[in-house]
Each structure stands twice: as C-alpha cells, then as structure tokens.
Amino acid sequence: MSHHEAAHAGGHEDHRPSIYDPRRWLFSTNHKDIGTMYLVFAIIAGLIGGALSGLIRWELADPGIGPLLSLPWIHDVDAAKHFYDVAVTYHGLIMIFFMVMPAMIGGFGNWFVPLMIGAPDMAFPRMNNISFWLLPVSFTLAMISFLVPGAGEHLGFGGGWTLYAPLSTNWGGGAEPAAYHDGPAMDFLILSLHIAGASSILGAINFITTIFNMRAPGMTLHRMPLFVWSILVTVWLLVLALPVLAGALTMLLTDRNFHTNFFNPAGGGDPVMYQHLFWFFGHPEVYILILPGFGMVSQIVSTFSRKPVFGYLGMAYAMVSIGLIGFVVWAHHMYTVGMGLDLEAYFIAATMVIAVPTGIKIFSWIATMWGGSIDFKVPMLWAMGFIFLFTVGGVTGVVLANSGVDTSFHDTYYVVAHFHYVLSLGAVFAIFGGFFYWIPKMSGYRYNGFLAGLQFWLMFIGVNVVFFPQHFLGMQGMPRRHVDYNEGYAYWNNISSLGYLITAAGVLLFLVVLAEMFLVKRKAGANPWGEGASTLEWSLSSPPPFHQFNELPVIKPDAGH
Amino acid sequence: MTRSALFAAAASAWAAGAAWAQTGAPTDGAIHFQEPATQIMRDIVAFHDNWLLPIIVAVSVFVLALLLYVVVRFNRRANPTPRKFTHNMTVEVIWTVVPVAILVVIASQSFPLIIREEQIPPSEYTLKVTGNSWFWNYEYPDLGVNITASRLPDEDVEARNAGNPDAEHRARRLLSATEPLLVPVGANVRVLITSNDVIHAWAVPAFGVKEDAIQGRVNDTWFNVDREGVFYGQCSELCGKDHAFMPIEVHAVSRAEFEQWVLAQGGTLPSAQPAEPATEAAPAPTR
Numbered sequence: 001m002s003h004h005e006a007a008h009a010g011g012h013e014d015h016r017p018s019i020y021d022p023r024r025w026l027f028s029t030n031h032k033d034i035g036t037m038y039l040v041f042a043i044i045a046g047l048i049g050g051a052l053s054g055l056i057r058w059e060l061a062d063p064g065i066g067p068l069l070s071l072p073w074i075h076d077v078d079a080a081k082h083f084y085d086v087a088v089t090y091h092g093l094i095m096i097f098f099m100v101m102p103a104m105i106g107g108f109g110n111w112f113v114p115l116m117i118g119a120p121d122m123a124f125p126r127m128n129n130i131s132f133w134l135l136p137v138s139f140t141l142a143m144i145s146f147l148v149p150g151a152g153e154h155l156g157f158g159g160g161w162t163l164y165a166p167l168s169t170n171w172g173g174g175a176e177p178a179a180y181h182d183g184p185a186m187d188f189l190i191l192s193l194h195i196a197g198a199s200s201i202l203g204a205i206n207f208i209t210t211i212f213n214m215r216a217p218g219m220t221l222h223r224m225p226l227f228v229w230s231i232l233v234t235v236w237l238l239v240l241a242l243p244v245l246a247g248a249l250t251m252l253l254t255d256r257n258f259h260t261n262f263f264n265p266a267g268g269g270d271p272v273m274y275q276h277l278f279w280f281f282g283h284p285e286v287y288i289l290i291l292p293g294f295g296m297v298s299q300i301v302s303t304f305s306r307k308p309v310f311g312y313l314g315m316a317y318a319m320v321s322i323g324l325i326g327f328v329v330w331a332h333h334m335y336t337v338g339m340g341l342d343l344e345a346y347f348i349a350a351t352m353v354i355a356v357p358t359g360i361k362i363f364s365w366i367a368t369m370w371g372g373s374i375d376f377k378v379p380m381l382w383a384m385g386f387i388f389l390f391t392v393g394g395v396t397g398v399v400l401a402n403s404g405v406d407t408s409f410h411d412t413y414y415v416v417a418h419f420h421y422v423l424s425l426g427a428v429f430a431i432f433g434g435f436f437y438w439i440p441k442m443s444g445y446r447y448n449g450f451l452a453g454l455q456f457w458l459m460f461i462g463v464n465v466v467f468f469p470q471h472f473l474g475m476q477g478m479p480r481r482h483v484d485y486n487e488g489y490a491y492w493n494n495i496s497s498l499g500y501l502i503t504a505a506g507v508l509l510f511l512v513v514l515a516e517m518f519l520v521k522r523k524a525g526a527n528p529w530g531e532g533a534s535t536l537e538w539s540l541s542s543p544p545p546f547h548q549f550n551e552l553p554v555i556k557p558d559a560g561h
Numbered sequence: 562m563t564r565s566a567l568f569a570a571a572a573s574a575w576a577a578g579a580a581w582a583q584t585g586a587p588t589d590g591a592i593h594f595q596e597p598a599t600q601i602m603r604d605i606v607a608f609h610d611n612w613l614l615p616i617i618v619a620v621s622v623f624v625l626a627l628l629l630y631v632v633v634r635f636n637r638r639a640n641p642t643p644r645k646f647t648h649n650m651t652v653e654v655i656w657t658v659v660p661v662a663i664l665v666v667i668a669s670q671s672f673p674l675i676i677r678e679e680q681i682p683p684s685e686y687t688l689k690v691t692g693n694s695w696f697w698n699y700e701y702p703d704l705g706v707n708i709t710a711s712r713l714p715d716e717d718v719e720a721r722n723a724g725n726p727d728a729e730h731r732a733r734r735l736l737s738a739t740e741p742l743l744v745p746v747g748a749n750v751r752v753l754i755t756s757n758d759v760i761h762a763w764a765v766p767a768f769g770v771k772e773d774a775i776q777g778r779v780n781d782t783w784f785n786v787d788r789e790g791v792f793y794g795q796c797s798e799l800c801g802k803d804h805a806f807m808p809i810e811v812h813a814v815s816r817a818e819f820e821q822w823v824l825a826q827g828g829t830l831p832s833a834q835p836a837e838p839a840t841e842a843a844p845a846p847t848r
Contacts (some may be wrong), residue, residue, distance in 0.1 A: 264779070371643065372631075399609070468722070472593075475594050
C-alpha cells in the first residue's frame with residue numbers, strides 16, 4: 001500500500017503524514033490525531049449550540065414574540081413558538097452530546113490518557129477511529145432532524161432534550177394533534193442519539209481496556225494521575241448508563257412506528273416510566289459531563305501551585321463514590337410526577353449525600369493550593385473560576401434536592417440557573433482550563449497570555465450576568481421553556497440577555513486567541529509550566545512524537561501524581 | 562431596560578407593596594418569592610429563607626474567602642518556596658463531618674415540610690384539574706361545576722384594563738385566563754390533576770403548588786388559601802408550541818362569594834338535596 005511506503009520513505013522522522021492528506025484523518029488510528037479531531041468537532045458544535053442560545057436570549061431580551069419572527073424561515077407566530085422550543089431542545093442536545101462529551105472524553109481523554117499512563121496508544125486504535133467517525137454521522141442525523149417536519153408542518157423536534165413521552169410520540173388524539181410530534185424529526189433524533197451512544201460506548205470500552213491493561217511498568221492504579229482516574233470513572237458511567245438511554249429510545253421508536261404501547265396509557269403503558277428510564281441515564285450523564293473536569297482541575301491546580309495534589313486517594317475515591325451515588329438519585333429530577341412521600345424522602349436523602357464527596361473535592365483543591373507557590377497563568381484562572389462557580393452551582397443543587405422547596409423551583413429558571421452554573425460555568429470552564437493547559441503540548445505553540453486572560457475575564461463576567469439573575473426569575477416563578485413572559489419578568493431577562501453579549505464577545509476572542517497562536521507560532525518547549533507539571537506528558541516534546549513510548553517509561557514509587 | 566426603569570420598578574414594588582401583596586403575580590425586578598397565600602408556601606419560604614439561603618450563602622462566601630486568602634498569601638511572590646505536604650487527617654475529618662452535620666440540619670427541616678405537603682388533610686372541596694393542549698379544564702365534581710379556561714387574548718387584556726384603573730384587578734398579559742377559577746378562602750381543597758394529552762403541570766407559585774398533569778394517572782395535592790386575592794400561575798411542563806400560553810388564574814374569595822359563583826355556574830351546593838330542584842332557574846351543568 002502506497003500509504004505505508006510513503007510513510008516509510010519519510011525516513012526516520014516519526015512517521016507523521018502530512019496534515020493535508022485526508023487519509024491521515026479518515027483512516028486515523030493515532031490517539032493524538034483522533035483526539036484533535038474530537039476537539040475540532042467539539043469547537044464547531046459548541047459554536048452552533050452557542051448560536052442557538054443566542055437566538056434564545058435574543059427572543060427573551062424583551063416581552064413579546066419579536067426577534068424570532070425576523071428570521072428568514074419563520075413566517076408566522078406559530079412557527080416562531082415552535083422554533084423557540086426547537087432551539088431550546090437542540091441547544092441542550094448539541095452542548096451535551098456534541099460539545100462537552102467529545103471535548104472532555106474524546107478530545108482530552110484520547111490525547112492524554114495514553115500519555116499520562118505511559119502507553120504508546122489506545123488499546124483498540126481502529127475502534128477509536130470508528131468511535132470518532134460515528135459522531136459526525138450522528139451530528140448529521142441531528143441536523144437533518146432539525147430541518148424536517150416535527151410537529152405538524154413545523155420543522156424540528158421541540159420537546160426538550162429530555163424527549164419526554166407523550167410529547168415525543170405521534171399518537172395523535174386529544175384536542176390538538178399538533179401537540180405531538182408526528183413528523184420524522186423525532187425519528188431522526190432517536191437514530192442520531194443511538195449512534196452517539198454507540199460512539200460513546202465504543203470509546204468507553206477502549207478507555208477501560210487501555211487504563212486497565214496498558215499502564216507503564218510501575219504505574220499502579222493508585223499512582224495514576226487524577227485526570228486518568230476521572231476518565232476511568234466517567235467511562236464506567238457511560239458503559240452502565242447509555243444502554244438504558246438506548247433502551248428508552250428504542251421503546252420510543254417502536255411506540256412511534258410499530259404500535260407498541262410502552263409509554264401509552266391507553267395501551268397499558270406509562271409515560272412516567274419513560275422519565276424513570278431517561279433520568280436513570282440522565283443523572284449519571286450530568287456526572288459524565290463534570291467528572292473529567294474534576295480531573296483536569298486537579299492537574300491544573302497542582303501544576304500551578306507547584307505542589308502535589310492534596311489527599312490523592314480521597315480525591316480519587318470521592319470521584320468513585322460520586323459515580324456510584326450518581327446512579328441512585330435519578331428521581332430528584334421528577335419530584336412533581338406524584339411519586340409520594342416515601343420515594344421523595346429517599347431521593348432527598350440520597351441526593352444530599354453527594355454533597356459530601358463533592359465538598360471533599362472542593363476543599364482538597366483549596367488545600368492543594370494552601371502553602372503552594374501559585375502562578376496565576378491562564379489555565380489556573382479557569383480552574384479557580386471553576387472551583388468557585390461550581391460551588392455556587394453545587395449549593396443551589398442542595399436547595400433543589402429538597403423536594404419541599406423544589407415544589408416552588410421545579411421547572412423554573414432557578415433550575416436553569418443551577419444547571420448552567422455547574423455545566424456552563426463548571427464543565428465549560430474546566431474545558432477551557434484544560435485547553436489552555438494542554439494546547440502548548442498539543443500544538444507545540446504558546447498562546448498570547450494577555451488575550452487569553454482577557455477572554456477569561458470577559459467570559460467570567462458574561463456568564464455570571466447571564467445566569468445569576470435567573471435565580472431571581474425562578475424565585476418569582478418564571479417557568480422554563482416559555483417563549484414569551486409577562487412583563488413582571490422583564491427586568492432580569494433583559495439583564496440576562498445583556499450578559500449573553502459579553503459572553504459572546506469572550507467566545508469570539510477565544511477564536512482570535514486560537515488564530516493568533518497558529519499564525520505567530522511561538523515555540524513551546526517540552527514543559528512550559530515548570531516543575532509543577534510532573535505528569536508524563538510533559539516529559540515528551542511539544543507536540544509529542546507521532547508514536548511515543550516505544551520504550552515504556554518506568555514509574556518509581558515516589559513519583560508525584 | 563434603562564437604569565431609571567430599574568429604580569422605577571424597584572420603587573413601585575416597594576410603594577405598591579401593600580396593594581401587590583394581595584396579588585399572586587410576578588413583580589418586575591424582584592429577587593424573592595411571590596407573597597405566600599397558604600401556610601404551605603409560608604413554610605417553604607421560611608425553610609428557604611431561614612435555613613437554606615443562609616447556609617448556602619455562608620458556604621459560598623467561605624469558599625470564596627479561602628480562595629481569596631490563597632491568592633493573597635500563597636502567590637508566587639508572597640511564597641516563593643512551595644511546601645510539599647499532601648495529607649492532614651484533622652482537616653480531612655473536619656471537612657467530611659461538618660458537611661454531614663449541615664446536611665442533617667437541612668434534612669431535619671426538609672422532612673417535616675414534605676410530610677405537611679404530601680399528607681393531604683381531610684378536605685371540604687375536591688377540585689379536578691385537567692390539562693389539555695393548550696387550555697385547562699376545571700371541575701368541582703361534587704358541586705357540578707365545570708369550566709374551561711384558556712389564555713385571555715391580548716386585545717381582551719387591553720379592553721379589560723381600559724375600563725378598569727384598579728391596579729389590583731387589572732388583567733395581565735399571558736397570566737389572565739378567559740375564565741377565572743374560584744376557590745373559597747379558608748377551606749382545605751384537594752386537587753386531582755390529570756391530562757387529556759401530553760404532560761402539563763398545574764402550578765400556582767403563591768400557593769406552593771406544582772403537580773404534573775399526566776395522561777392515564779391522577780395526581781393529587783392540596784391547598785388552603787388564607788387570604789382573598791387573585792393568584793396567577795403558568796403551565797410548568799413543556800407541552801409543545803403553546804406551552805407559554807395556557808395561564809392559570811385563581812381567585813380566592815369568601816365562602817359566600819364562592820357559593821354564589823357555584824350557583825351561577827349551574828352547580829349545586831353540598832347542603833342542597835341532590836333530588837330537590839333547588840335552583841330551577843339555573844341551566845343544567847354543561848359538560
């Protein structure tokens with residue numbers, strides 16, 4: 001095969017094919033190239049998902065239905081109402097399945113798990129390839145779903161990322177058939193999520209096998225960097241939770257197309273069963289979104305404090321216990337379905353227990369900094385922003401755990417504020433932190449620290465202005481997923497939309513930072529962060545050789561984490 | 562919105578506080594719950610304001626203070642040589658045990674509250690609420706009252722407000738319904754909630770009530786309104802295109818007024834004999 005000959009003809013370089021050779025990407029079995037593709041994919045999906053949230057905040061800036069009507073494909077008020085629901089739905093799905101998960105697990109996981117455990121590559125390089133390439137297929141199906149009829153004549157699925165039955169079914173009946181989603185949009189979405197799930201499960205199996213079998217000599221489980229621990233816990237959650245989602249989606253598919261009645265009460269089914277199945281997946285899913293961020297923050301805090309991680313074992317097993325407890329708290333998402341006193345009491349108690357390992361993590365990060373010699377480089381800014389904002393999102397989670405007050409907060413903007421504090425200000429801050437921590441390693445170039453720092457402050461201010469006022473809207477009772485609102489909610493909605501403009505400026509500046517970095521090409525050494533960066537990836541050149549660790553490194557017992 | 566509008570909104574909220582306290586509707590620029598109208602909502606507000614809010618603010622401020630201290634004390638200039646400790650049993654035990662204790666305190670308040678919310682007391686009236694896409698159906702099965710309430714169109718809102726300068730009784734866009742639901746003050750009302758199609762949720766913030774309306778299932782909750790007034794709510798489970806356009810408007814009125822309304826709707830009062838033609842003038846209940 002000419003590909004191999006060409007590669008060998010390249011001599012003793014490192015067998016790295018040209019980046020302009022499409023075969024390098026289409027047929028890639030290299031964990032670093034696949035990681036890069038995941039990151040590029042996540043950035044593109046994030047921009048699309050972020051644009052959708054821009055439409056949402058534009059529409060909600062003032063009472064009344066206005067801005068959406070000015071979109072070229074919206075011809076009447078009904079179309080605008082449906083499109084608002086569609087925008088909310090795909091914003092959530094894209095950010096979760098096509099931005100945060102690909103960035104954290106596919107991107108940083110692929111790049112740095114093998115490097116950190118001293119492995120030459122992932123255990124199943126060709127499975128790694130298909131894990132990635134299923135994702136664009138899935139995303140294409142989601143985009144087709146966006147553009148085909150969903151409810152009646154209206155395009156796209158507008159039932160929220162949770163896809164609750166019966167809204168996501170096509171049974172008709174009732175006074176208003178358009179209340180259901182009789183069009184193919186929902187079917188495309190089911191197929192899209194099935195394929196995204198398959199992609200994630202294949203990736204998860206690959207990570208489990210790699211971490212269990214390919215650690216370098218001396219790299220025991222209890223010597224693995226915490227980022228590897230976080231990925232290990234995350235992929236176990238994926239393997240256990242995603243099949244439940246796949247089952248629920250398959251039941252929806254057969255309910256829609258083959259006249260089964262899993263969720264149709266007229267045929268003996270139960271819509272609430274869908275919610276139980278969905279959230280049995282959905283709650284572990286939110287930990288899937290945040291756990292790799294925990295790992296990245298641990299690496300960053302330790303590096304820039306020039307101090308080993310405080311309470312390493314406690315940190316690792318806090319993540320394990322968060323993962324385990326995460327499977328037994330799902331119904332706190334559905335306190336209002338009428339589950340009764342006993343179940344509510346159980347789910348309150350179980351949910352609040354999660355605050356304990358989470359608190360251990362927060363305080364251990366601070367203890368890692370305590371006594372350190374801290375360099376406030378850009379990744380450290382993101383990590384410290386993460387610690388504080390995740391705390392704020394965490395404590396409102398404790399409030400919501402109490403079903404007594406959740407009666408007031410359920411499905412209001414208080415919930416929207418809570419989960420954006422832990423995800424938009426938690427997971428996304430961790431992703432930016434990880435990106436600015438590792439991009440010199442991945443690209444070989446240093447970025448402009450001033451511009452990147454400015455981006456942090458723009459986004460820190462922006463997202464807080466977007467989401468903090470939403471607590472107030474929720475307390476006043478404003479329900480989520482409403483396209484229009486009474487004038488009594490106007491003030492804080494307006495402020496929130498102003499915050500979006502600041503955040504958007506931050507995102508644009510991020511693209512400028514990226515472009516500037518690749519244009520100016522400042523060389524980054526093997527280790528730009530100094531002695532605090534003690535994990536194995538910093539022992540390699542930047543960027544690392546195409547194939548690393550042809551001779552396995554040996555990890556000594558006294559090696560730091 | 563301009564800054565002067567902020568001050569105007571805040572000022573009107575304070576100045577009109579006495580009048581607005583009667584109404585269960587959102588106040589622009591407010592940062593708190595709506596004024597409660599049931600003991601349950603008062604309990605929710607008390608649990609949130611006296612326990613949860615102080616605790617979460619204290620925890621957040623504590624973490625922020627630690628971070629700021631670390632920034633000032635342990636930056637590279639202030640502390641050039643990092644220390645190397647990685648364990649301290651004492652603080653690790655403290656930051657495990659203290660959060661557990663805080664959670665036990667929260668639970669001690671949380672469990673009694675859900676018992677009061679979930680255990681429905683003997684009730685005088687039963688109200689059946691049925692969600693539809695996109696309107697509400699209300700029925701007092703024992704009284705023979707059955708009404709349908711959908712969104713009051715914008716032109717009707719303007720028309721009603723044009724002839725009515727009374728701020729208390731003005732119609733509100735997206736909150737006012739074509740038909741108000743009347744409930745008697747001071748009576749335990751048991752609410753049965755279901756749906757004819759997709760899932761909706763019936764919610765009145767001032768009552769501390771929010772329950773899903775689910776096809777094939779009858780959920781129940783209750784309230785006992787302790788003052789007269791107009792209380793608004795909105796559908797609180799995404800139900801499709803017009804999710805934001807199926808408002809809930811509840812008028813809490815005296816018993817006498819409530820009984821008058823029941824009769825006017827063609828219903829019968831519980832004291833009346835069912836067989837007796839007590840209200841021959843009233844039309845038959847429309848179903």
